Amino acid sequence: VTTIAEVAERASVGVATVSRVLNGSPAVSDATRRRVLDAIDELGYERNATARALSTGRTAMLGVVAPFLAQPSVVARLLGVSRVLAGSEYQLILFDVEQPKPITELLGGAQVDGLLCISLLPSEADLERLARRQVPVVLVDGEHDGLPGISIDDEEGGRIATRHLVELGHRRIGFLGDHELTVFGFTSSRLRRAGATEVCAAAGAELICRQVRHGREPARVIAREMLSAEDRPTAVFAASDQQALGVLEAAEDLGLSVPDDLSVVGFDDIEVARYAGLTTVSQPLERSGADGAQLLLRCLEGAAQETVRLHLDLVVRATTAPPTTT
Amino acid sequence: VTTIAEVAERASVGVATVSRVLNGSPAVSDATRRRVLDAIDELGYERNATARALSTGRTAMLGVVAPFLAQPSVVARLLGVSRVLAGSEYQLILFDVEQPKPITELLGGAQVDGLLCISLLPSEADLERLARRQVPVVLVDGEHDGLPGISIDDEEGGRIATRHLVELGHRRIGFLGDHELTVFGFTSSRLRRAGATEVCAAAGAELICRQVRHGREPARVIAREMLSAEDRPTAVFAASDQQALGVLEAAEDLGLSVPDDLSVVGFDDIEVARYAGLTTVSQPLERSGADGAQLLLRCLEGAAQETVRLHLDLVVRATTAPPTTT
């Protein structure tokens, strides 16, 4: 409501001078600066970010695209992003993806100086349009050709989980992962399965694969089916903790005791995992968001673009044990 | 990079006509509209939201201020907000509050058409400045004089939880709530305690109160102390599930078995509560966010401002039982 012009008038200077003061330009005499500052104070002036953005071509906003609600792991990542951005000059605009949909469409005309994609992969078309808009893109929990990003070695993660089961003595292992089609071109589930397949093959173990929509409930349904079979697996590796929780519920439904009748390994190590006593492959979730944000910030400064892979750990809790030889 | 002027030139029309097409004005002949649309297509034009915002005075962005990371309950609420906003023309800008700090400062010059405050109360000064900017404010999980919002009856919630304990036979009850100073002028913890106090008084039960910084770990520390006392309470009512979880951990630390040696009631019914088998007072978290967003949307349309109170439920799980008379 108060504009720079009113401040200028009150301080008896030109608008350019006010702008200089606002932007901390050294080319203003102390006396003038004082007058301007006083005028700003008296008028309760606050600079209009929109006008500034139009003029400079920078909005000081970073977009974060993520399937926010689908997975708790995304929340943890977002937390890292938020913490880093809080210490920067950028604001965070959240674009929640509920279903696969062109990112650019979702963005609408929204002007952002940079974009962070969490747990989803932009399509080639999206990338092209983003490039035309000169918006740098950083991936968190995803990899793509030329794009900088933070990720993990999903295949290795699959190996870690499966190796654990194999070493415990399991030879008939179930795998529960995302249904490829529903997950935004997201390949981690597939890679984790590849890792599992590799280890099973080497150990002469059988891997029974099922794909399902993400989330606990769908996993529960499929797991119930998988565990009802005559030759049910003695252990299940779920591609996410959420799905692992679904498996645990299914086990309970069927009266199977964990880990005696069934071992379960998850992936992510989200907070609930601890409460459920779930054995899982742990990845630094919050860290990934923080690092991703930092990376984007550096891209914005024109720095070189890198891709970082974070470390994975097996966390053994109470849902895995050797199979009972019935 | 492409502007409305280029589109206009290509379609051999004036910029106003392009603008009309862009905004779906009916006052454009079909033939012209076609030409414009084609030009837009060929040029891959996308309208610049910043310029539009500057011109119209509306940014199509809604701010959400929340102590996002502090509490899982806030995440659930945010989820409701996000879902509603996804169906609107507005984008969501997230302002994460890590520590008490003037909201307007946090907002910076960021232009938002409306503001949703989740689980925190803006100061009078903030409210004034927001009003001067003509930004409508809606509260989610909070109440304030003239402001519309979605809330619950915290005092009644305190009564519900405590009544449950009293009815089970507990006569020495601990209360663990937020430290008033740390929570953004947030009064729910205080009100919940008031409800608890009332019920205890009526039942002739003793209420031992402790205040603590929010979060699980601080609660654990204080609870450990509270439960180490000679005359320790036989039940604890925590003002949030997070804190209740801390109490459960403290009990485990001390070798107290729940619910035999100690009953625990939480508040919120966040997702983990279910896994921890925590008895708690359940409030519709996601719903509160959704309703709040809807309310804000209506305010933006100039509709009357209301305040809604959501329903509370006691969810009895495995952490409460009658006290064992040792």
Next chain:
DNA sequence: TTGAAAGCGCTAACAC
């Protein structure tokens, strides 16, 4: 060190 003025890309009167 300071001010005047020309945009930034769009919308909305106002004329034709």
Next chain:
DNA sequence: GTGTTAGCGCTTTCAA
């Protein structure tokens, strides 16, 4: 129906 033009509030040359 359509075009012209004056802003929206700020930044940033360019002169002084």
